[in-house]
Amino acid sequence: MVVAPLITDTVTEPMMLRPFEVTAVTQETHDTWTLDLKVADGGDDLRFRPGQFTMMYVFGVGEVPISIAGNPSHPETLVHTVRAVGAVTNAICALRPGTVIGIRGPYGSSWPVVAATGRDIIIVAGGIGLAPVRPAIYHVLEHRESYGSVSIVYGSRTPSDLLYIDEIHDWKSRFDLNVQITVDRGDGTWMGDVGVVTPLLNRLSFDANHAAAILCGPEIMMRVIAKELARRGMPTADVSVSLERNVKCGVGFCGHCQIGASFICKDGPVVAYDDVADRLGMEEL
Amino acid sequence: MASKVVGVREFDSLIPLLRDRGYDVIGPTVDEGTIVLDHVATSADLPIGWTDHHDKGTYSLDKRADEAYFGYAVGPRTFKRWLYPPRQTILTIEHAETGLVFKPEPTADERYAFVGVRACEIAAMEIQDRVFAHDAFADPHYVERRARSLIVGVNCAVAGETCFCDSMGTGPECTAGYDLVITEVVSGERHEFIVESGTDEGETILTELDGRPTTPADRKEVRTIIEDTAASMTRTMPKDETYSLLTENLEHPIWDSIAERCLNCTNCTLVCPTCFCSTMEDMTDLDGRAVRKRRWDSCFNREFTFLHGHAVRFTTKSRYRQWMTHKLAYWYDQFGTSGCVGCGRCITWCPAKIDITEEIAHLAEQTREEVAT
Numbered sequence: 001m002v003v004a005p006l007i008t009d010t011v012t013e014p015m016m017l018r019p020f021e022v023t024a025v026t027q028e029t030h031d032t033w034t035l036d037l038k039v040a041d042g043g044d045d046l047r048f049r050p051g052q053f054t055m056m057y058v059f060g061v062g063e064v065p066i067s068i069a070g071n072p073s074h075p076e077t078l079v080h081t082v083r084a085v086g087a088v089t090n091a092i093c094a095l096r097p098g099t100v101i102g103i104r105g106p107y108g109s110s111w112p113v114v115a116a117t118g119r120d121i122i123i124v125a126g127g128i129g130l131a132p133v134r135p136a137i138y139h140v141l142e143h144r145e146s147y148g149s150v151s152i153v154y155g156s157r158t159p160s161d162l163l164y165i166d167e168i169h170d171w172k173s174r175f176d177l178n179v180q181i182t183v184d185r186g187d188g189t190w191m192g193d194v195g196v197v198t199p200l201l202n203r204l205s206f207d208a209n210h211a212a213a214i215l216c217g218p219e220i221m222m223r224v225i226a227k228e229l230a231r232r233g234m235p236t237a238d239v240s241v242s243l244e245r246n247v248k249c250g251v252g253f254c255g256h257c258q259i260g261a262s263f264i265c266k267d268g269p270v271v272a273y274d275d276v277a278d279r280l281g282m283e284e285l
Numbered sequence: 286m287a288s289k290v291v292g293v294r295e296f297d298s299l300i301p302l303l304r305d306r307g308y309d310v311i312g313p314t315v316d317e318g319t320i321v322l323d324h325v326a327t328s329a330d331l332p333i334g335w336t337d338h339h340d341k342g343t344y345s346l347d348k349r350a351d352e353a354y355f356g357y358a359v360g361p362r363t364f365k366r367w368l369y370p371p372r373q374t375i376l377t378i379e380h381a382e383t384g385l386v387f388k389p390e391p392t393a394d395e396r397y398a399f400v401g402v403r404a405c406e407i408a409a410m411e412i413q414d415r416v417f418a419h420d421a422f423a424d425p426h427y428v429e430r431r432a433r434s435l436i437v438g439v440n441c442a443v444a445g446e447t448c449f450c451d452s453m454g455t456g457p458e459c460t461a462g463y464d465l466v467i468t469e470v471v472s473g474e475r476h477e478f479i480v481e482s483g484t485d486e487g488e489t490i491l492t493e494l495d496g497r498p499t500t501p502a503d504r505k506e507v508r509t510i511i512e513d514t515a516a517s518m519t520r521t522m523p524k525d526e527t528y529s530l531l532t533e534n535l536e537h538p539i540w541d542s543i544a545e546r547c548l549n550c551t552n553c554t555l556v557c558p559t560c561f562c563s564t565m566e567d568m569t570d571l572d573g574r575a576v577r578k579r580r581w582d583s584c585f586n587r588e589f590t591f592l593h594g595h596a597v598r599f600t601t602k603s604r605y606r607q608w609m610t611h612k613l614a615y616w617y618d619q620f621g622t623s624g625c626v627g628c629g630r631c632i633t634w635c636p637a638k639i640d641i642t643e644e645i646a647h648l649a650e651q652t653r654e655e656v657a658t
Contacts, residue, residue, distance in 0.1 A: 006418050006432040013389040014422040015375055021384065040384055059380050060569045085593065100384030246592050248565050251422035254582070255562035256589060258611065261618035266421045282535060284603030 014251045017057055017102035018043065020078060022095050028081060028163050032128065033093040034069065037078040040100050045075040049110035050135035051242060051270040055250050056080065057102030061091040065247040067132035067269070068106060072139055078103065081131035081163060107250040109270045111136040111240055116212035119238075120148035122204060124197060124225050126155050126217025130163045132242050132269070133216045137171075144176055148211075151178040151204040155197040155217075159183050159190045178204055197221065201228055208233035215273075216242040223280050226273045239273040259285055287488050288481040290503055291496035296354075296478045297328040299437075300400065302493055308398035308435055311367055313360065318346055320360040325400065332357055339445040339629060341638035353471045354478075355401055358445030359628050363558035364399050364406055365413060368430050373579045375565070380573035392429035400437040402463065404456030405448075405626040407438060409558030411462055415620040416561050435486060438463035442471075442510050444518045447629030449642055452521035455626040457514040465490060468507045479503050520642045522627060523649065527613035530648055535606065539648050544602035546637040551583035553631035553639075554608065559624050562589070584608050609641065 024036040039045055046054070048068050057063040064086075070079025084093040095101065113136050121140055125133050140147055152171060156162050162181070172179045180200040182193035193200065197217075213229055215222045222241045230236050245257035245264040257264035260279045262271065279285050303310050304326070312325040313332050320332045336349045337357040349356050374390040410431070417427035438459035441448075450456030459466045464487035468479040479499060482488040523530075554560040564582040569575040582589060585604050590597035598604050616624035625641075632640045 006414070006428050011423045011425040011428045013376065013425055016389050017376065017378070017385075017387040019385045019387065057378075059378065059385060059575065060567075062567065063565070102378070102385055102387060244592065245597065246590050249563070249579075252420055253417065253422070253424060253561065254564060254579075255584060256564070256582075258584075258607070258615075261615040263619070284598045284600060285535070285607075 015104060015249060017055075017104045018046075019100045020046075020103040022097050022099045022101065023077070024097055025095060029161050031085070031093075032081060032083045032163065034079060034081045035092065035095060036070075037080070037101070037103065038076065039078075046078050046103065046106060047075045048072055048106035048135070050113055050139050051110040051132060052106035052108050053132075053247075053250075053269060054078070054080070054103050054105035054107065055247070056082075056088075056092055057104070058088060058091040058095070059101070062088040063102070064088045064092070065107075065250065065265070066092075067242070069131040069134045070138075072135050073142060081128070081134075083128045105250060107265055109266075109268055111214050111270055112212060113139045117143075117146045118148070118210075120206035120211040121150045122153070122201075122206055122211060122213040122229070123151065124153045124201075124213065124215045124217070124221075126197060126221045127157065127161070128163070129217035129221075129242070130154055133214055134164065136214050141177075149178065149204075149206055150176065151180070151206065153180045153182075153197050153200050153204070155182045155184070155200075155221075157184045159187050159192075180204070196224075198224055198228055201225070201232070209235070211238060213239040215239065219243070219280055222273070226277070236277060237272055237274045240270050241273050241276070242269045243271060243276065244269065286482040286484075287491055288479065288499045289491055289494060289496035290499055291478045291480050291494050293352075293476050293478075295495045299490075299494060300325060300327055300330075302490065303398040303400070303435065303437075306398075306490070307396055309395050310398045310400055311364065312400035313355070313357070315346070319344065320346065320357050322360065322362040322364060322366065322401075328354065331355075331401075336443065337445060339447040339633045341447070341632055341640050342635055344633050351471045352476065353442070353469060355439045355467070355469050356443060356471065358441065358443060358448055359403060359405070359630060361556050361630065361634055363556065363628075363630070364402060364410065365558055365561075367395075367397050367399070368410065368434070369413060369417065369424075369427050369561065371581045373426055375577045375579055378567075378575040378577065380575075390426070392425050395430065396433045396435070397430065398435040398437060402436050402438045402459075403441055403628070404438065404459045405450045405453075405628040406558055407436065407459055407462040408450075408453075408455035408626040409628070410436075412559045412620065412622055412624060412626070413561060415622065420620070436463045436465075438466040440466060440468040440507065440511055441514045442469055444514050445629055445633070447520060447632040447640075448518050448627065449520040449522050449629060450627035451515040451518045453524055453623065453625060453627035458511045463487070468510055470506055470510070479507055520629065520632075520640075522613075522625065522642050522645060524623060526649065527623070527645060528617055530645065530652065531610045531614040534648060534652060535610070537648065537651070539644065539651065540602045540606045543605050543639060543644060544600065546639055547585075547601050547605050548637050549585045549587075549601055549604060550636060551585045552634045552636065554583040554585060555581065556630040556634045557612075558626060558628060558630070559612075564589075584611070609644070613641075613645070
């Protein structure tokens with residue numbers, strides 16, 4: 001076994017937190033908020049690639065991994081959309097402008113938006129899964145001429161659970177985007193589709209051999225969509241999914257987020273469906 | 286590199302010599318009926334005249350007929366306790382009026398000299414180097430401690446009953462990764478240490494030890510000791526087969542059979558010299574200060590995989606499968622090596638007497654039978 005020599009003077013703490021100030025808080029739904037943050041230590045903005053995440057730390061409460069939901073070409077504002085489900089996310093959602101929290105990262109892999117240049121783009125998101133794909137949507141829309149057809153399929157539980165509703169209206173009003181929205185249960189005012197996202201794929205036109213799919217949502221949704229895309233002739237190597245596990249360190253040291261041979265924090269969260277297809281169907285892996 | 290044959294009295298000057306050179310010496314010592322690794326000040330602290338007996342879920346010490354210094358195999362502690370301590374402060378957080386102030390924990394000043402490091406433990410350090418120093422990120426605390434450490438290896442003259450390093454290709458001979466390596470010769474009236482250097486620092490230390498030059502007969506003696514130790518091992522691991530065997534049998538009934546015995550006690554992961562899982566703990570006080578520490582964790586703990594309020598791996602079966610498939614299969618994908626060095630600690634210290642070499646042999650056998658029928 002040959003191991004390279006250790007060079008000590010170039011190693012700095014990879015888990016170092018930085019202070020970020022909350023500059024704006026927007027309530028998206030009854031349980032989900034979007035926070036704008038800016039660097040509070042006078043240092044560089046947090047540059048990131050679409051699909052990456054940070055660890056968000058609230059003093060005295062704890063830390064959670066949250067995907068970045070902002071625009072990668074505007075790193076001066078770090079945007080996170082958070083659903084209040086546990087102690088830390090509830091504390092994050094209760095933050096008000098002016099509060100300083102800790103941020104470390106960005107960590108992890110990214111959506112292959114650059115590698116997909118020239119291809120048709122299919123983005124499918126479920127629930128809070130729209131937040132991690134939004135940076136990819138921003139990138140694709142800013143470089144719209146570099147891609148073929150672009151489709152966004154989004155499903156949520158109810159109409160009032162839909163995120164970024166104003167933006168969705170903007171996207172729907174564009175002629176160069178195919179936007180399909182569905183909800184599990186409608187309400188008195190909902191005029192759109194009801195049901196799972198899978199049938200909506202029939203309304204997309206794409207060249208199966210020259211496309212890239214970006215999927216983020218419950219694992220069962222991603223599996224079903226990936227299989228449907230494969231049925232329509234798309235190589236599963238061109239399908240990317242974002243996985244979620246218990247991330248503690250973010251840097252591949254702690255082992256918590258392992259699934260098969262991958263540490264989700266550094267080998268993921270974005271992985272090629274090909275690489276994980278056999279693992280996603282297996283319980284408790 | 287240089288070599289020398291050193292008598293007992295001269296050898297006794299080694300640990301003080303290392304301490305004079307500024308090293309904090311960590312070596313074997315007897316404590317509460319086990320040979321553990323701890324701080325040692327003189328040769329008198331070493332387990333002189335003791336040996337250890339190992340079996341599944343069994344460990345005991347016995348007096349030897351001689352006064353051998355290193356006449357035992359391995360104890361429950363490993364050197365990872367010093368390179369990657371059970372608790373490590375990562376940073377401190379202060380809640381100041383201007384917001385939050387984060388300070389990284391400075392790396393420690395200690396320079397350790399590890400004495401009595403077996404070949405399997407050198408192999409384990411090189412595996413942890415891949416995790417903490419040569420992967421996507423590097424841990425400054427590990428890298429600093431490791432780079433400053435001195436390794437005094439020992440070629441094993443006895444194998445524990447649970448040892449299987451020979452089949453893993455990691456021992457019983459220290460072939461690289463040491464500053465000095467010792468082969469202890471104890472037979473009849475003869476008690477000598479054949480010491481070889483592997484680095485410049487080792488060679489400098491060796492020049493300060495009195496001794497005679499090594500002869501071809503001494504070198505032959507070293508070879509004989511190593512070969513006899515290798516030949517005495519009864520357990521084996523089919524190193525080249527474990528990857529496919531495990532990844533192709535993730536839903537084999539053998540996992541149910543192991544789960545019936547496994548207690549989820551985490552012993553195997555804590556005694557393993559390569560297991561590296563940890564968790565993060567913030568200790569926040571009432572004065573607006575928090576300390577973030579990394580603490581050893583285990584994939585056998587239920588909370589280890591908590592996601593959205595429940596454990597991804599909620600059964601013992603899935604947690605044992607995680608440990609064994611990681612150690613003997615996925616480690617290859619992640620770090621280009623097995624995660625096992627064949628030290629046998631997980632067998633000795635398993636209160637349920639689960640033996641990974643036996644379980645792998647059962648799986649291989651059952652898979653062959655399934656193919657045959």
